[in-house]
Amino acid sequence: MSHSKPFHRNYRGFVHGPNSGYSQWAYIVDRSYSDSPEHYVRAFLLIQSDLRKLFEFIEPSDCNLDTYSYRIHELFMRTCIEIEANFKAILKENIYKPTDRNGDPIPEKRWNIHNYRKINNTHHLSAYKTHVPIWDGTQSVFEPFKQWANSTELSWYQAYNKSKHDRKIEFKNANFGNLLNSVAGLLILLSSQFGTQDFAPGSTLLSVNTDSFYSTEPALGGFFHIEFPNDWSEEEKYDFNWSDLKKQSDRFEKIDYDRI
Numbered sequence: 001m002s003h004s005k006p007f008h009r010n011y012r013g014f015v016h017g018p019n020s021g022y023s024q025w026a027y028i029v030d031r032s033y034s035d036s037p038e039h040y041v042r043a044f045l046l047i048q049s050d051l052r053k054l055f056e057f058i059e060p061s062d063c064n065l066d067t068y069s070y071r072i073h074e075l076f077m078r079t080c081i082e083i084e085a086n087f088k089a090i091l092k093e094n095i096y097k098p099t100d101r102n103g104d105p106i107p108e109k110r111w112n113i114h115n116y117r118k119i120n121n122t123h124h125l126s127a128y129k130t131h132v133p134i135w136d137g138t139q140s141v142f143e144p145f146k147q148w149a150n151s152t153e154l155s156w157y158q159a160y161n162k163s164k165h166d167r168k169i170e171f172k173n174a175n176f177g178n179l180l181n182s183v184a185g186l187l188i189l190l191s192s193q194f195g196t197q198d199f200a201p202g203s204t205l206l207s208v209n210t211d212s213f214y215s216t217e218p219a220l221g222g223f224f225h226i227e228f229p230n231d232w233s234e235e236e237k238y239d240f241n242w243s244d245l246k247k248q249s250d251r252f253e254k255i256d257y258d259r260i
Contacts, residue, residue: 015238062136095256132224
């Protein structure tokens, strides 16, 4: 059975029906849906801007994926810290009270990638694809969470931890390829919460599809392109009329991550 109310910070497939075009996105801008979403989007937009400046010195290309530098290291660290902030926001705004083997609460400061992996079950992160539209070569598509479909690890996130804790020895792990996977990962995390909504302080415009040079659609932030998951089961999808639901005081539900 599909869900009659949206979960906090969880954008997902929608059952086609009356008013579904409006309902599948309008709940995202409701102020009760998420806490300070513009704060998280703005951080990403700054990272994207700095990445595009880096492109002036390192060409987006297959042959540069192993390039490493202090500038890449700096941006890599910032991006992964922001990824962790988004993971924590999702868990905290839903239900999550993890405990250790002794039944004692695990404080937020001890949450790690194994805690965050629970979110793949509800947000289908491993099914997203991010495209770098301006690229020289064949490796322009990034699927940073794909490993989570069959594994508990993420190689680029492991590279982040290695280069963070022992930069002298692990400096080469702060390379262009790992940076791009982390930025794509941050974009996917935001997209799995907010779709393409950037919370810009201006008018909301109705978009019209026209012919495009690219075969994929622009993502939040307007530079990267993204493919949203198409593997939602009917039971996982949302099915509500937001025009009616938004009038209710209890219009959102919480995901119980303790049961996942």
